[in-house]
Amino acid sequence: MHSFLLQSLFPFLLIASFLSINVELSLCQDEAQFTNCSSAINCGGIENISYPFYGVNRASYCGQPGYEVQCLNEVPVINIKGLSFRILEMNSTTTPRTVKVARQDYWGTICPRNFVNTTLNFSLFDYGSGYTNMTLYYQCNINIGLPSMQCNINNTASPVFYVTRPTGNQPSYVSCTDEVIVPVYTAAALAIEASLTTVSDAINGGFPLELEIDTDQCNKCEETGGRCGLNTTTNSGFSCFCRDQASATICNGISNSTQPGGGGGSGSGGNKPQIKIGLAVGGAILFGVFVGFYVYYFIQRKKKKLAAQTQSKELPTPLTSKGVATPSTDLSQFQSIPSYPSFTSKSDYDNKGSTYFGVQVFSYNELEEATENFNPAKELGDGGFGTVYYGKLHDGRVVAVKRLYENNFKRVEQFMNEVEILTRLEHRNLVKLYGCTSRRSRELLLVYEYIPNGTVADHLHGKRMESGCLSWPVRLSIAIETADALAFLHRNDVIHRDVKTNNILIDNDFCVKVADFGLSRLFPNDVTHVSTAPQGTPGYVDPEYYQCYQLTDKSDVYSFGVVLIELLSSLQAVDTNRHRHDINLANLAVNKIQNHLVNELVDPHLGYETNYSVRQMTTAVAELAFRCLQQERDMRPTMDEVLEGLKAVQNEDLGSENGEAVVLDIRSDEVGLLRNMPPPLSPDSNGADKLVFKRWDRTI
Template sequence: MATNPSKPLLLALIFIATVLIQPLTLLCDGEEEKYRNCNSSLKCLTYPNLGYPFWGLNRPDYCGHPSFELSCREEALEIAINSIAYRILEINTNTHTLRVARKDYWNNICPQSLKNTTFDSDLFYYSSNTQPLKLFYDCPPLPVGLPGQFRCNINSTNYVNLIVTQNSEARNISNTMKCNHSVDVAISRSMMQSLQSNPSEQNLKEALETGFELQWRIDNRVCYECHESGGQCGSDPSLGEFTCYCLDGAFKTTCGSPPSAEAKKTKNTATEKAIIIGVSVGGAFLVATILGFCIFFCLGKKKKKHPVGYVSKEAALSPPVSDPVSDKDMPPAPLLNSFQTQSIPSYPSSKSDLERPSPNSDVQVFSYAELEKATQNFNRSRELGDGGFGTVYYGKLDDGREVAVKRLYEHNCKRVEQFMNEVNILADLQHKNLVKLYGCTSRFSQGLLLVYEYIPNGTVADHLHGSRVKFGLLSWPIRLRIAIETANALIYLHRKDIIHRDVKTNNILLDSTCSVKVADFGLSRLFPTDVTHVSTAPQGTPGYVDPEYYQCYQLTTKSDVYSFGVVLIELISSLRAVDTDRKRQDINLSNMAVSKIQSQALNELIDPKLGFDKNHEVMRATTSVAELAFRCLQQERDMRPSMEEVVGVLREIENDKSSSEMSKVVDIGVVEDDIGITKRTPPAFSPNSVIDDHWVSSSTITNSL
C-alpha cells in the first residue's frame, strides 16, 4: 500500500500545535475558574437560582458582595447582618427585598443575649412595610394592668419586661421606669397594628416570627451591564468592590473595561507568563508556518481540482452549519417559511428530552440591531415590566407592528436553555387566548431577545389590585369571562401535553376588549402522555405553587389546576396571592380562602365592589366559583378536577344566570376549533394586540411559600 508522504509532516504539525496549545489552555483555565464558579447559582431548599449579590455554599465569596453570605440550614436559609443571624422567609430579587426574622427571637421572646437590630445603612434599609418596635427587659415592678407586660425566666430569675409600640411611650419609660435593658427590633406594619390593639405575649411571638422587610441597595444595573458584556458578577473579597469576571480576566464593570483591583494584584505574574508563552509561541509558530507551507505545497500538487460550484454529496445532504462567531455580523435572517426549513439551532443541555422540544413551526429571526432600533436602544422609558429573567420593552418595528421585546438578563448556557424553552413551546402554539410569539434573535446574538405581540390593557393583576384598579373595568361578567378564557387556554396547553407551571394573574394579559391572552411560558415544559408526572425541582411563584408539587417534586397538569384555583379566588376577592400585610394565617390567599369557605364566611372574602350582598345573581355565581376554587385548591392532586371539568362548571355558572346584566357574558366555551392546531403561518399583526407591565415571570421559586 502506498504511503502518503505528507502524513508525517501533518502529524508533526498536529504535535507542535498540541504542544503550543496545552500551556495556553492551562493559563486560560486559571482565568476561567472564577468565571465558571460565578456562573453557577446558589442552591438551597426552595431557593435554587440565587445569584449576585448572594454567595455561599457552592458560590465562593468572590461571586457575591461580602455582606451577602447565605448559610443553608436544615430548616431555613440564613444571613448574618452585623453579627445577628436572620432566618430568610422570602427573597424578592425584583424589588431587592428580604423578609427576615431574627433567629434568636424565633419561637423565643427571651433570648440570652440582648442585641439591637442594626445594619449598614449603605447596604440595607427598612421597607415601607416595616416598623420599629421597642422591647424593655428587666424592669422594676410595673403598674398593675399596664398592657404589654411579659415575663422571662432566665437562670431561675424571673424578669418583668414590657412591649412598647410608640416612641413617645418608649422615651417616657426610659426616663421614669428605668428598665435595665432595651432592645430595638422590627416587625411588619400589619403586626404592629395587631400589637397596638392587643400587646400580648402571643401576638409578640407571632410578630417576631412573621418577620419584617429589609431592602438592599446593591445596584443591579452594573451587574446587568457585566452580563451583557459576557461576564459574571462578583467582587474583590478584600476590598468589597464590584468585579466583572470574564474569560480573559477580572474587570471593574464590564469585560474589556479597566482591570479590577484583584486583577492588578496578579498583573506582573500574568505578564511574565504571557512573555514566556509569547516567546515560545512565536518561535514555534514560525516553525509551524514553514511546515504548513510544505504540507500545503505537497498536498496542492496531488489535490484533484473540481469545477467551480461543485458541492460534495455529503455536503448536499447535510444541513448548513452556522458559525457562532460570524453569525453576529450576518444580516437578519428572513422570515422562515415552508420554502426555507432552517430552524433555531438546538442548544447544549444536560436536561432530558422532555426539556428540549424541537420547534417545527415558522419563527421570524430578528437581528439584534433591528430590535435595538425598535426599542430606542432599550430606553428605560420604554420598560413595560421587569422580572427574574429579564426586562420587557415596548418597541415598534419598521413594518409598523407594536411589539413587546423581552431581553434576558444573562447570556449563558442556563439562559440559553430558558430562551430556547420559551421559543420551542410558543412557536408551535396557536390559540386565541395565548399571547403570540412573533420571533426572536439567534441564540448566538449579542443578546437573547424574544418578540411578542404587544398587549395594551395590562394584566389581570393590574386591574384587581394594581395600578389599573382605579379604572374599574373588571365587573363580575368580565371576571367570569376571564376565568373561562384562561381555563380554555390551559385546556389547549394540556391537550398539547404542556404544563404552564406559572399560572397567575400577572401572566394573564387583557387586550383592548378585555379578552384574555395567557403569557410567559418560560417555565413551561412538555409533558409526555405516557407518564403520570414529571419529577423536577419546584419552580413558580409563591402563593400559586401546588403544595404536592412543592413537597414531592411531582409536576402534573393538576399543578396548573391548583394555580388556577388561586386565580379564581383573586377574581372573586381582588386580593393578592401573597400579602404580608395580612394576618399571619391569611398571608397566603389560598389558605385564607379555604378557611373562609369552610367557616361559611364568604362575605369576608368576596370583593364588596361586586355587590355580593346586594345582587342575588352575583351572590349565587361568586359562591359557585368559590366552591369550584375550593376543589381546585385541594392538597392532594387526585382530589382536584381536570381543567375540562373546571370549564364545564364555569360554563354552567355562566349559563345559569338570569339577570340581564349577567346575560352579557359571552359564551366562549371550549369547542374543537379552539383546541385544534391552527394553520402554522407567521402570526399576523393585530393592531389591538399587546402586553404590559409585570410581563416577565417574577420568579423561579426564590421565595418561600
C-alpha cells in the first residue's frame, strides 16, 4: 500500500520540487539583504539593537553611516565625535527612536585618562528629555568651595570638585586646569544632592539620546514586512529591503523604481507575477500531496493505536532526572494531591497558547533549544534546588530557565508551589514567572524574566564584588525594596522561608527582584503558626523555628535581619574561616551591637568613620537588624514595621515621631533589656542548634 501511494504521488512530487527549486533560485539574490538585516545585534545583556545601527553581525547596509556598534568584552559601544559610549538601553518603539548611553571612559572611575567634554554629532543624535549637565573640575590649585571627591591623577591624590546642575551665574574656575561636562539624568543629579547616590553611580546611569533619523520611512517599511537599511546604489539615504525585492521604499508588492531609493524596474519587480504564479502552483500541489499523505497516515496510526489499547492500559509519561528515564516515578500519585491541580494535557501544552495557573506552558524541546541544550556556559547560578540557565525564546524574550534537580515528590511540590505563588501575586520587586513545562515534560523547568545584574550576594562577596557599585545609598535602597516585597508577601499570607542575598536579584538600575519561592508556604490568616520541619539555608534560619518547628512570618523577619547585616558588613552569613564563635554572622553581629562596636561591623568602604550621615544611618539600621535577630519571635518587629523603619532611615527622619516609633525606640530601656539577653545560639555550640546545618527534606 505504501509503495503504491508513493508511485502515485511521485509525478506530483517531481513537478512540485522542480517549481520550488526554480522559485527559490529566482529569490536567492533578492533575499540576501533582507535576510542579513533581519538579525539584531545582541551584545552582553543588551538585546535587539537594530536600525539605524549596524556592526557585529549586521552588514553596513543594514544601518546608516555613523551608527556603527562594536561589541567589546560583551559591552555594546558606539563612537561619537571621538568618544566611546556604552549602550545601556534601546527603545525602537518611540518616535523619535531613543537610546540610553554612558561615557565609557568614566565607567567605574571618575579619573579618566583624558579630560574631554561630552560632545555630540547633532546630525545623528540630540539630547533626550530629563537630563542635565554635571560639571567636574580637575587639578584645582585651591579649594573652590564645591563638594568634592578624591581622584588619583598622575599617582597623586587630588580633589575633584563638581556641580550637579548648571546655575544661571555659574563662575569659571580659573584655578582649575581641566573642566569636563558630563550629562546625567536630572533625577540622578537630585539624588546626588540628597546624598542618595554617588557621582560615579549617576554617571554610570547614563543619559538619553534621540536619534536624528526619519523614523516614518522605517516604520512604514517594517509594517509591510520589510527591513530598514541603506540605499546601496547611492550609499546614502533610506532603503527598504523586502523578501522578494532588493531595494524599495515599502514592501507592498508594487515596483517602486519610480520612487526615491527604488531599485525595482525589470530587475526584480518585473519577475514578481511569475514568481507569485510559481509559488501558488507549487504550494497548491505540495499542500494537496501532504494532506493526502497525512490523512492516510493518520487513519493507519489510529487503527494501530486502537488495537494496542485493547491489549494494554496506557501509562502516564514518567519524569526523568537530567534526561535519564526513571520508570519507578509514577506521577499518578501527584495528581491525587488536592491542593495542586493537574497540568494541561500533552495536546494542550504542545499548543503555545496553553496555560497553567495562567502562565504559558513550554515544551521541553523549546527550552532545551533556548538554552543551547542546557549549555554549562549559559549557567547563571547553581542553588540547592536547581540550576538556572540563560536562554532566549523564539519570540526574542531573554529568560532565566530553572532546571530542578531530582524529579521526586518534593521537587514536584516545590515546582507547583512556586508556580502557584508567583502567578497569584504581582509586585514590582518580585521576579516575574513567564511559564513552566508540563507534567508530561522530561524535566521540571520554570521560566522567569532575566535579571541581568546578578544577586546581592554576588556584589557583596561574590564574583561582582570588585565592581564597587554598592555604595551605602544603593544598599539602603536594596534593603527597602526587599522589605517592601516581603511585607507584601506577608500581607497576602505567604511566608518566603528562604530569604537570603542569593535570592535577591538586582537589575542594571539596582532595583530588587526577590526570587526562589520553592520553599514558600501559604499561611492561613486564622492561625498563629504552621508546624513543619525546618527548611532553609544555614545562617538564615530562624532559631525558634528550628528549635520549636513553628514557622511564622517572623521567621522571614529573622532571615531579613541577616540580610541587613550582610548589607552593612559585606560579610557572608556563614564563614568557617572566622572565629568559631563568629562563624554565624547573626551571632557576630549581635555581639558587636551589644558591645557598642558597630564601627567594627560596618564595611569600612561605606565611609562610617568619615561620613557623619552614613554613620548615623548605618547605626540605625544595625539597631533595627538587632531587633530582627532576637531569638524569641515576639521580640521581633513585623516586616511592615521594618519597612517603615528603613524608610525613616532613608529620609534621615530619625528625630520625627514616626522615626522614633520604629527606629529610635530600640535605644530605649527595651534595648537595654535585649542587650542583656544571651545571644542567638552559635552553630558550634552543642545541642539542637546544630540542626541548622542539616538539610531538611521532609515536611510535616
